[in-house]
Amino acid sequence: xxxxxxxxxxxxxxxxxxxxxxxxxxxxxxxxxxxxxxxxxxxxxxxxxxxxxxxxxxxxxxxxxxxxxxxxxxxxxxxxxxxxxxxxxxxxxxxxxxxxxxxxxxxxxxxxxxxxxxxxxxxxxxxxxxxxxxxxxxxxxxxxxxxxxxxxxxxxxxxxxxxxxxxxxxxxxxxxxxxxxxxxxxxxxxxxxxxxxxxxxxxxxxxxxxxxxxxxxxxxxxxxxxxxxxxxxxxxxxxxxxxxxxxxxxxxxxxxxxxxxxxxxxxxxxxxxxx
Amino acid sequence: xxxxxxxxxxxxxxxxxxxxxxxxxxxxxxxxxxxxxxxxxxxxxxxxxxxxxxxxxxxxxxxxxxxxxxxxxxxxxxxxxxxxxxxxxxxxxxxxxxxxxxxxxxxxxxxxxxxxxxxxxxxxxxxxxxxxxxxxxxxxxxxxxxxxxxxxxxxxxxxxxxxxxxxxxxxxxxxxxxxxxxxxxxxxxxxxxxxxxxxxxxxxxxxxxxxxxxxxxxxxxxxxxxxxxxxxxxxxxxxxxxxxxxxxxxxxxxxxx
Numbered sequence: 165x166x167x168x169x170x171x172x173x174x175x176x177x178x179x180x181x182x183x184x185x186x187x188x189x190x191x192x193x194x195x196x197x198x199x200x201x202x203x204x205x206x207x208x209x210x211x212x213x214x215x216x217x218x219x220x221x222x223x224x225x226x227x228x229x230x231x232x233x234x235x236x237x238x239x240x241x242x243x244x245x246x247x248x249x250x251x252x253x254x255x256x257x258x259x260x261x262x263x264x265x266x267x268x269x270x271x272x273x274x275x276x277x278x279x280x281x282x283x284x285x286x287x288x289x290x291x292x293x294x295x296x297x298x299x300x301x302x303x304x305x306x307x308x309x310x311x312x313x314x315x316x317x318x319x320x321x322x323x324x325x326x327x328x329x330x331x332x333x334x335x336x337x338x339x340x341x342x343x344x345x346x347x348x349x350x351x352x353x354x355x356x357x358x359x360x361x362x363x364x365x366x367x368x369x370x371x372x373x374x375x376x377x378x379x380x381x382x383x384x385x386x387x388x389x390x391x392x393x394x395x396x397x398x399x400x401x402x403x404x405x406x407x408x409x410x411x412x413x414x415x416x417x418x419x420x421x422x423x424x425x426x427x428x429x430x431x432x433x434x435x436x437x438x439x
Numbered sequence: 440x441x442x443x444x445x446x447x448x449x450x451x452x453x454x455x456x457x458x459x460x461x462x463x464x465x466x467x468x469x470x471x472x473x474x475x476x477x478x479x480x481x482x483x484x485x486x487x488x489x490x491x492x493x494x495x496x497x498x499x500x501x502x503x504x505x506x507x508x509x510x511x512x513x514x515x516x517x518x519x520x521x522x523x524x525x526x527x528x529x530x531x532x533x534x535x536x537x538x539x540x541x542x543x544x545x546x547x548x549x550x551x552x553x554x555x556x557x558x559x560x561x562x563x564x565x566x567x568x569x570x571x572x573x574x575x576x577x578x579x580x581x582x583x584x585x586x587x588x589x590x591x592x593x594x595x596x597x598x599x600x601x602x603x604x605x606x607x608x609x610x611x612x613x614x615x616x617x618x619x620x621x622x623x624x625x626x627x628x629x630x631x632x633x634x635x636x637x638x639x640x641x642x643x644x645x646x647x648x649x650x651x652x653x654x655x656x657x658x659x660x661x662x663x664x665x666x667x668x669x670x671x672x673x674x675x676x677x678x679x680x681x682x683x684x685x686x687x688x689x690x691x692x693x694x695x696x
Contacts, residue, residue, distance in 0.1 A: 341541035
């Protein structure tokens with residue numbers, strides 16, 4: 165080997181193994197993990213390791229899912245829960261965004277509300293359920309209230325943080341160029357805060373789904389949480405798992421929707437995609 | 440403005456850190472004539488950037504005076520434009536939006552006209568709709584220059600503007616700045632640690648020494664532009680500046696490898 169070859173070899177950075185797959189290949193690769201889990205699960209059933217009454221096999225859950233969909237029962241529950249999430253999330257997002265921007269921009273408001281926020285934030289949304297039932301009864305309002313409480317804080321905190329992270333070099337630049345306050349907020353502060361705000365919204369939506377199920381588990385006559393709780397009382401483990409699987413899929417799909425919005429809004433960012 | 444000279448008199452700047460006082464600048468006296476280009480060279484820590492920030496109005500806590508056109512500098516103003524070492528373009532705004540960022544209260548038509556004029560000036564008209572992430576380092580810095588000039592400032596302050604660029608792009612940018620200066624004769628104060636750059640662009644080269652930052656000497660560059668970096672007179676001036684930093688030239692041999 166020549167001297168030059170040696171140098172080139174030294175300079176070649178150690179590379180982590182990386183698969184180069186096409187679009188379909190990547191999709192199949194991503195689907196492999198859940199498929200593998202289902203296969204192992206099914207095998208455990210086939211080998212008689214687990215008792216079907218405690219953990220029914222994926223095939224039976226699939227059959228149950230299908231009959232729940234065909235009977236219209238599952239779509240009805242999903243519709244009820246989704247509406248609650250939509251209402252609650254829309255409300256918590258608008259409240260938290262408005263308050264978060266206000267607190268982020270105003271030192272005074274931040275000092276005034278900081279302690280209160282720190283004290284109320286750690287209270288789990290579930291702990292609000294008894295009070296919500298006393299206040300609103302077991303109607304829709306109680307569930308929506310729980311969702312609002314749950315989604316509010318992650319969105320609020322991320323919005324405040326995002327605004328506080330405004331690059332001081334841009335603040336200096338705006339000062340030099342005598343940029344008016346409103347233009348500064350619109351063109352510097354808000355776009356800069358958008359990535360954390362979007363993260364907050366995604367976490368908030370995720371929490372909203374958790375809250376709707378929690379609220380429905382305790383006091384409801386419809387919704388996915390109710391479906392799961394009702395099936396538990398009848399020891400219909402397959403329905404419980406079908407309900408849980410539905411939650412997983414719904415959570416992923418709504419998160420995908422927000423990620424799409426994020427990608428549309430933040431076209432300028434080139435983020436780290438992993439090694 | 441009748442006389443837009445930048446005058447700095449007995450300027451002293453002290454920082455207080457952990458109970459200790461550090462003198463960054465001490466007794467600086469400088470007059471920068473309107474329409475001239477003055478380069479300020481010095482090693483890092485000599486306070487040259489601090490001096491520029493004071494003239495920009497970003498630092499108002501100092502002793503002595505810094506004035507533009509006879510009026511004391513009390514804060515930032517549109518009569519001074521600034522270009523930093525990093526381009527400081529807003530990544531979510533297009534090139535034209537970035538230039539318009541500093542144009543306020545001019546009306547839509549005039550803003551449009553200024554943006555186009557300055558895009559043309561830095562030769563980036565074709566990139567009006569591009570985002571900073573799509574530009575090279577040199578192009579980004581040209582946009583930053585356009586943004587700083589769009590308000591038609593009396594003085595353009597350049598704080599090591601090409602320090603982060605590769606050597607070839609840097610020379611291109613120096614030629615570009617020279618062309619812009621020859622077109623509109625805006626006063627320029629260029630802070631740099633590149634001696635050739637200082638000589639190539641400056642009417643005068645202010646040599647600073649560090650701790651505390653003082654003006655060691657001011658060397659006039661009386662050469663016609665564009666200057667040939669390899670000419671004998673250019674080399675003479677370079678040698679004089681080297682001598683200011685490293686002694687009378689003999690010490691310079693230590694750097695010959």
